[in-house]
Structure formats: structure tokens, C-alpha cells
Amino acid sequence: MAGLTKGAPTPEDITVHGQSKVLEVTFSDGASFRIPFELMRVYSPSAEVQGHGPGQETLQTGMREVTLVGLEPVGNYGVQPTFSDGHSTGIFTWDYLYFLGSQEPKLWADYEARLAAAGVDRDAPMPGKAAHGCGSH
Template structure:
């Protein structure tokens, strides 16, 4: 496991961003939408290879809760009812370091499947 641990987690007032600061000084603002559609939960990632789900219509999703999961992660609850994703410290760092690319791939998947980030245009 990485030696970089979060030193601060803060949800923005509008509930659309999770700011994460790590012990090495790196800091990231992770959009709620990105966290929701890239959730490490089985509901999104599936239970095995090739089972990943492309989740549409989450542009306006917000964060409603952050709950510690041991000393290695947090469970993030979203206002659409999804709360089964356990975001480990290394995964939060991965989202910070590589989330833009991961989200771009998600947007490409949406386009290929004729889906939208907007709830009304699924």
C-alpha cells in the first residue's frame, strides 16, 4: 500500500466535489459525478471481468455522506441512493492522478452506447 495517506477530506458546500489532500502534499478536487460513475462498487465494476456497467445520467449527483471504513478507506454515499462504494486511499489517489483520463474513457463509453451524462437523456 502507498505511504501517502489522506490528511484531509472535505465535501464542498454544493456537495459536488470531494477535496482530498495527501500526506505528500498532493491535493485533488474529485467531482461527485466522476466518483459515482467510477465507483469501486460491485454495482458499477461488476463481479468479474467484462461486467463493468456504464452508469448514465449522473451529471447532477451530489455527495451526502462520507463514512470511515476501517483505517484504509471511506464509504461515499450519493444523493441517488448509491452508497456501496468503498474508496480506498490508493483508489482516491488514482482518481486524483488519473481521473481525467478515466472520466474521458467513461464519456466515450456513453457516446458509444448512445447514453448521456444527463438524467433526462439516458
């Protein structure tokens, strides 16, 4: 099954906390994570964010206030969130949500390092969507 490691923990409970802007996920192995919407948005597994190969990632900024406006199940292996900025193409598998939750401190550090390397502020607005022209390879 796509994106599901055999024997991997599966979510037993998923709660969207709009006020605190976190997705709370409790897994079958007892682990529980409160994954910030901003982290989910910055690390969205979509092509729009990840690009089409290593080094093709688009650094996401200005996502501190992003919220979840929808969360659709995808088969029985993941969810597809719709964010308040209109982004809705990322499918978050259970494995990926577990990865985001369990690696959150490292992921924040990586994000901060990428921002610093690019010389941009975390709260800078994203450049216009036309700037990365996904279809023009």
C-alpha cells in the same frame, strides 16, 4: 491491510464541497485533488457498478447532479460515501481516491468514450434497477 499499498500517500485532509460537488483530498505527499462527485459515482468500486468481472461494468449515466449525503470512514484505509441517488455500497480506499484524483482527465475521457460507444447521453436517466438483476447469475 486491505487496499493500502505500503508507503502509499494517506489523506491528511478530506473536505466535502456540497456547492461545487467535489471531494477535496489532500495527501501526505503534498498532492491535492478535487474529485467531482459525479466521477466518484461513475467509477464507484462497488459490485453494482463494476460488476463481477471485466466487461461486467454497468455504465452509469445521469450522475452530473449527484451529491454526497454521507461519508463514513472504513477502518483506517478508506471511506464509504452515500450518494444522493441512494448508492452507498462503494468503499473508496485511499489508493483508489488517489487514482481517481491523479487520473481524472483520462478517466473522464474513458467515460466519454464508453458513453459514445454505448450511444447514450451522459445525462440520460439510469434504467430501472431491476434491469441488471445482480442476483441472477
